[in-house]
Amino acid sequence: MFATPAAPARLWLRRHGWTAGVWLLLVVLVAWYATLIPKFGSFQVTSIAKNSLPIVFLSIGQAVVVIGGGIDLGVGGMLIMTNAAAAQLMDGQSLGVVLLIAVGVLAATALLNGLVGWIINVSKVPDIVVTLATGFIYSGFALMILPSPGGGTAGGFRYLFTGSDSGIGTNFWPAVVMVTLPTALVAQWLIRTRTGLSIYATGSDRNASFLSGVRTFRAKVVAYAVGGAFAALAGLATTALTGSGDPRFSIGANAMLNSVAAIVLGGIALTGGIGSVVGAVAAAIILFTLNPILTAIGFDPNTSQVIKGGLIVAVMMVAGLLELRRRRRE
Amino acid sequence: MTAAAAARPESRRVAARFVADHPLLVLGTVLAVLVAITGVVERDYLSFDGLRNTVLFAAPLGIIAAGQTILMLTAGIDLSVAMIATGAAYVAGNQSPNGALVAILLGLTVGLAAGAANGIGVGVFRVNPLIMTLAMSSILVGLFTSWAFTILRGSTAVTDFIRAMGGGAFWDNRIPWSALVWAGVAALVIVGLRATGLGRMLYAIGDNPVAVRLAGVRAWQVLLAAYVLSGLFAALGGILLAGKAGAVDLQLAANFLLPSVAAAVIGGTSIFGGVGTYSGTVFGALILGVLNSLLTFLDAGQAVQQVVYGVIVLGLAWLYSWVTSLEE
Amino acid sequence: MPDAAPGPGNPVTGPPPLLSARGVAKRYGSVVALRSADLVVQPGEIHALLGANGAGKSTLVKILAGVIAGDAGEIAVNGAPVRPRAPSDAMAAGLATVFQDPALIPDLDVGQNLRLTRVDEAAVREWLGRIGLGDLDFDAKVRELPLPVLRLLDLARALAHDPQLLMLDEITAALPADQAEHVFAVMREWKARGRSVLFITHRLAEVMRICDMATVLRDGGNVATVAPSAGDQQDLVAAMLGDVVDEAAAETATHAVPPGAPVVLETRDLRSTDRVNGVSLRLQAGEILGIAALEGQGQDRLFDLLAGDRRPDGGEILVNGQTLHARSPYDAIRQGVVLVPADRLMALLPQRSVRENLAAPLYNTVGRWFGLARDEKERVQRAIDRLSIDTRAQRQARRLSGGNQQKVVVGRWLAAGFRTLLCFDPTRGIDIQTKAQIYDLLRELADEGAAVLLYTSELQEIPLVCDRVLVLYGGAVVDEMAPLAATEEALLTAAHGLARPVGRGG
Numbered sequence A: 001m002f003a004t005p006a007a008p009a010r011l012w013l014r015r016h017g018w019t020a021g022v023w024l025l026l027v028v029l030v031a032w033y034a035t036l037i038p039k040f041g042s043f044q045v046t047s048i049a050k051n052s053l054p055i056v057f058l059s060i061g062q063a064v065v066v067i068g069g070g071i072d073l074g075v076g077g078m079l080i081m082t083n084a085a086a087a088q089l090m091d092g093q094s095l096g097v098v099l100l101i102a103v104g105v106l107a108a109t110a111l112l113n114g115l116v117g118w119i120i121n122v123s124k125v126p127d128i129v130v131t132l133a134t135g136f137i138y139s140g141f142a143l144m145i146l147p148s149p150g151g152g153t154a155g156g157f158r159y160l161f162t163g164s165d166s167g168i169g170t171n172f173w174p175a176v177v178m179v180t181l182p183t184a185l186v187a188q189w190l191i192r193t194r195t196g197l198s199i200y201a202t203g204s205d206r207n208a209s210f211l212s213g214v215r216t217f218r219a220k221v222v223a224y225a226v227g228g229a230f231a232a233l234a235g236l237a238t239t240a241l242t243g244s245g246d247p248r249f250s251i252g253a254n255a256m257l258n259s260v261a262a263i264v265l266g267g268i269a270l271t272g273g274i275g276s277v278v279g280a281v282a283a284a285i286i287l288f289t290l291n292p293i294l295t296a297i298g299f300d301p302n303t304s305q306v307i308k309g310g311l312i313v314a315v316m317m318v319a320g321l322l323e324l325r326r327r328r329r330e
Numbered sequence B: 001m002t003a004a005a006a007a008r009p010e011s012r013r014v015a016a017r018f019v020a021d022h023p024l025l026v027l028g029t030v031l032a033v034l035v036a037i038t039g040v041v042e043r044d045y046l047s048f049d050g051l052r053n054t055v056l057f058a059a060p061l062g063i064i065a066a067g068q069t070i071l072m073l074t075a076g077i078d079l080s081v082a083m084i085a086t087g088a089a090y091v092a093g094n095q096s097p098n099g100a101l102v103a104i105l106l107g108l109t110v111g112l113a114a115g116a117a118n119g120i121g122v123g124v125f126r127v128n129p130l131i132m133t134l135a136m137s138s139i140l141v142g143l144f145t146s147w148a149f150t151i152l153r154g155s156t157a158v159t160d161f162i163r164a165m166g167g168g169a170f171w172d173n174r175i176p177w178s179a180l181v182w183a184g185v186a187a188l189v190i191v192g193l194r195a196t197g198l199g200r201m202l203y204a205i206g207d208n209p210v211a212v213r214l215a216g217v218r219a220w221q222v223l224l225a226a227y228v229l230s231g232l233f234a235a236l237g238g239i240l241l242a243g244k245a246g247a248v249d250l251q252l253a254a255n256f257l258l259p260s261v262a263a264a265v266i267g268g269t270s271i272f273g274g275v276g277t278y279s280g281t282v283f284g285a286l287i288l289g290v291l292n293s294l295l296t297f298l299d300a301g302q303a304v305q306q307v308v309y310g311v312i313v314l315g316l317a318w319l320y321s322w323v324t325s326l327e328e
Numbered sequence C: 001m002p003d004a005a006p007g008p009g010n011p012v013t014g015p016p017p018l019l020s021a022r023g024v025a026k027r028y029g030s031v032v033a034l035r036s037a038d039l040v041v042q043p044g045e046i047h048a049l050l051g052a053n054g055a056g057k058s059t060l061v062k063i064l065a066g067v068i069a070g071d072a073g074e075i076a077v078n079g080a081p082v083r084p085r086a087p088s089d090a091m092a093a094g095l096a097t098v099f100q101d102p103a104l105i106p107d108l109d110v111g112q113n114l115r116l117t118r119v120d121e122a123a124v125r126e127w128l129g130r131i132g133l134g135d136l137d138f139d140a141k142v143r144e145l146p147l148p149v150l151r152l153l154d155l156a157r158a159l160a161h162d163p164q165l166l167m168l169d170e171i172t173a174a175l176p177a178d179q180a181e182h183v184f185a186v187m188r189e190w191k192a193r194g195r196s197v198l199f200i201t202h203r204l205a206e207v208m209r210i211c212d213m214a215t216v217l218r219d220g221g222n223v224a225t226v227a228p229s230a231g232d233q234q235d236l237v238a239a240m241l242g243d244v245v246d247e248a249a250a251e252t253a254t255h256a257v258p259p260g261a262p263v264v265l266e267t268r269d270l271r272s273t274d275r276v277n278g279v280s281l282r283l284q285a286g287e288i289l290g291i292a293a294l295e296g297q298g299q300d301r302l303f304d305l306l307a308g309d310r311r312p313d314g315g316e317i318l319v320n321g322q323t324l325h326a327r328s329p330y331d332a333i334r335q336g337v338v339l340v341p342a343d344r345l346m347a348l349l350p351q352r353s354v355r356e357n358l359a360a361p362l363y364n365t366v367g368r369w370f371g372l373a374r375d376e377k378e379r380v381q382r383a384i385d386r387l388s389i390d391t392r393a394q395r396q397a398r399r400l401s402g403g404n405q406q407k408v409v410v411g412r413w414l415a416a417g418f419r420t421l422l423c424f425d426p427t428r429g430i431d432i433q434t435k436a437q438i439y440d441l442l443r444e445l446a447d448e449g450a451a452v453l454l455y456t457s458e459l460q461e462i463p464l465v466c467d468r469v470l471v472l473y474g475g476a477v478v479d480e481m482a483p484l485a486a487t488e489e490a491l492l493t494a495a496h497g498l499a500r501p502v503g504r505g506g
Helices: A008-036 A042-051 A053-067 A075-090 A095-123 A127-145 A155-162 A173-192 A194-204 A206-211 A216-242 A249-265 A277-297 A301-329 B003-021 B023-041 B048-073 B081-094 B100-124 B129-147 B160-167 B177-195 B197-207 B209-214 B219-245 B254-266 B278-297 B301-327 C057-064 C087-092 C110-116 C121-130 C147-160 C177-192 C204-210 C230-241 C244-251 C299-306 C329-334 C354-363 C376-387 C402-416 C432-447 C459-465 C488-495
Strands: C019-028 C031-041 C046-050 C072-077 C080-082 C095-098 C165-169 C196-200 C213-218 C221-226 C263-272 C276-284 C288-292 C314-319 C337-340 C420-424 C451-455 C468-473 C476-481
Touching (some): A008 A277, A042 A277, A053 A173, A053 A249, A053 A277, A075 A095, A095 B301, A127 B254, A155 A216, A173 A194, A173 A216, A173 A277, A194 A216, A249 A277, B003 B023, B023 B278, B048 B081, B048 B160, B048 B197, B048 B219, B048 B278, B081 B100, B081 B129, B081 B219, B100 B129, B100 B160, B160 B219, B177 B219, B177 B278, B197 B219, B197 C354, B254 B301, C019 C057, C031 C213, C046 C177, C057 C095, C110 C121, C121 C177, C147 C177, C165 C177, C196 C204, C276 C314, C276 C476, C299 C420, C299 C451, C329 C337, C354 C376, C354 C402, C376 C402, C432 C451, C432 C459, C476 C488
Parallel strands (some): C031 C221, C046 C213, C288 C451
Antiparallel strands (some): C072 C080, C213 C221, C263 C276, C468 C476
């Protein structure tokens, strides 16, 4: 009465094929990049790892929200808001104070975005509309906190994300740890804990979740709070990378668009409940790495952008066709 | 339940039904209050001169939001409108030496091409509209940034005709020409949505795509038409913006993307599709226009403006959702 | 479980019943789902909840389980009043439910689903062993498991919660006979432990075999509470159906399809994955051809294929003698083959007006997009008149009653015109009057020369409406009957894939 059990390898591939494929693609791309430039060493690894931190964090946050059945168009606004707040508050402070500020900014943003999740639940306004609005509000806050680019942070704080006090160097360990540790933690939290599973459940089938006693309200609030925390982390990483704050609206808007593209390429369904943070992170790094690769091949940044957009469309079209064929066979 | 306890929810329901049945009355009230407040803040506002600036801002926004409204009715969205508008403006600026007609037609071609590409991606390949139009936006940014230094190098100033259309006014400089263009677009869209088969299908596909398929409609045809229309309206809006500014640059319409969605949401169009009107969006664009003027008079700056935008969108969306839930 | 204390103002003599529900009611807008239902379940009892489709059984269960809130009524468990506002509340009060739709998350694996609900995995494993699923792979994704397994998994999970009262909503409907036996064994054991089971089913034989008491609902209210015994099966049926049986039976009459009427729809060895396995049928103009089948015998897929919503893997469909190569329903509709789908919500534009709903098929080609059909008003009005659609709430179709919604779904084809009507369970969950109207309409349409293919889940209606019946089992036609021979019993026997007893039917 069971469907014939598929071979374990095939089963694994069906479950994790997309994630594995995205990581494989990342490895291939980096290897290709290594052959394109005269010297590929720890400087380049550091550069890729640290510069992809903001988009990686933003994608993790977006991934958690989307897995829970929502979407957060406000992550970009949160990024510039936390970047502005951190740069404004941290300027000239000692490392201890700076770290306290970082924790405070993180917690405050998580709380604020948890409130957004609460509003979505209570108002029954679609996620996309609420977060469109909160995105405006966050961006406004960013400009209020820091009217024009500026501010600063402590060298030690920059080291934490970039591996050097000046933000430029060859020590790739801090950045690599910053990518892998949160990814692993969130991925495990999502599939091992009851709260994490309830986020998957809410996104997969809200009605079945409710019937089996899952607190879908709470799951949504938690997902948005975690999304907020990671958007704040992205803002903090930006502060550490640039050593300053920049409240420009377009930076947030671009980052938000990239986070959505990254999670979709990473195999997370915008309908919720499907996909993994691990794939989204690889896709986020790919989106970043394409820039230096296309530059190395000789494309100017504008052509690179066209190619990137075209690639996203092509991948999504192929995915759409595959899905159509799969449904026909069912 | 006692009679008194029953009566209150009943009166609430009546109120909700009233709001639901007369959404334009509510929006009109909000608009009137905002205009009055602005008039109090700045005496000169309540004149042709004062109101003209609001309309000059609201007309391109309203036209861009026309496409957004059409797409939201189909449960879609177009995040590439700002770049389509900018691209169309760029082409129109570049072609200005060849005459206004050529400039405008070639500008609209940008909207036609980008909209058709969006429509094929969403309608035929079933790419999520958010992703499709986002990627399109990114492609257009790249294309026009590089073209600005190559094939589109040269004139960035638009001809006098487009300048008049986007920024000029008639009847003793009282009524902006762009208001006239907008009125034409509004008539076309309102009648089109109400009294054509395509209008019916746009609503229907957003309301229940399965039902539409079972009625024999091929969804991709409807979606393709919708995205092409959105592209064309965005392009027209961009050309008006170029006329208003007098010259084009790559940031021309960047700040119109989210307001175009906001105008439709404020006007009562559901992002889930099937419900909404363009007349609502017209009010939405006017409300955002008056807000823009008010905040300028208050010297509030962009920061406050964005927060206010956000609060207005959230507040009205909440009100609509509350009304619908009470109606049940 | 909290101590069983008699509720205040609830004088008791003797132990209170395990569950008592009084005057439970629920309405959705203008539609009354449950008028006023009473239900009393004693400890150590298997209690059947019976009723025709739409009688309110599922609504009552959902209220007891905390899925929806009732508008009125009192519920008490062991004498203590409870007001479950979420399924978790009901579970805490000792009520565990297996719903009609599996309450399992499709994108998680079995183990994750169990962890999600904080249930003892070992206990689930043990119960699974007893219902013949000891070897279930906990790493399997729920989406990839067949429906019967999901129902049983839901059951094992409910049992592992160790509830006072186990509520089973139509659990045997999707189960093969051997697994249904496992379920009955578990129910008996539950009873032996002094616990109770509330069992919702359509199958009276099951009620006779294992239930101690039965509560019968009709039109949202109680009509009887009886102890079923072998003799009174007919009484139960009468209680469930009310007077309908007699009224309807009086209308039974055979209609002769005119000899030599053209075959308008024909299939030859039609196949689709493992759902449809070689169906050949012929449908003549002026004929109503019935399809009888239990759940999940490929009838839905068959209708999808005929409507052009899916391409067959093998065989062919002929419309008026011409092979139909449908890429989408449009191609079938152009040939005059139209579908009234299983779920009326599939074909309804809930937020649009009745007029827009009825006129929708008129605009299915680009050529008709640039205006409105000149005769739209007349066409729509004709459909409204013919079906006597109640247009008081016409601004949004979702505000109509279920029966009127169904009429709108049928009516769009009256407005647009057709030759062959595929009707998939058009009377599910609608009131008796509308049902009669729809059947009368089908007959009228057939008399006017249309062909109708009708699947209905209510077997007793088939002989009343159809000129001929095909019985589908396992994706193939296993029997064909004339209406007079198609008694509910004969149909059920054939629908289970069993041979008809000799000397009956024919």
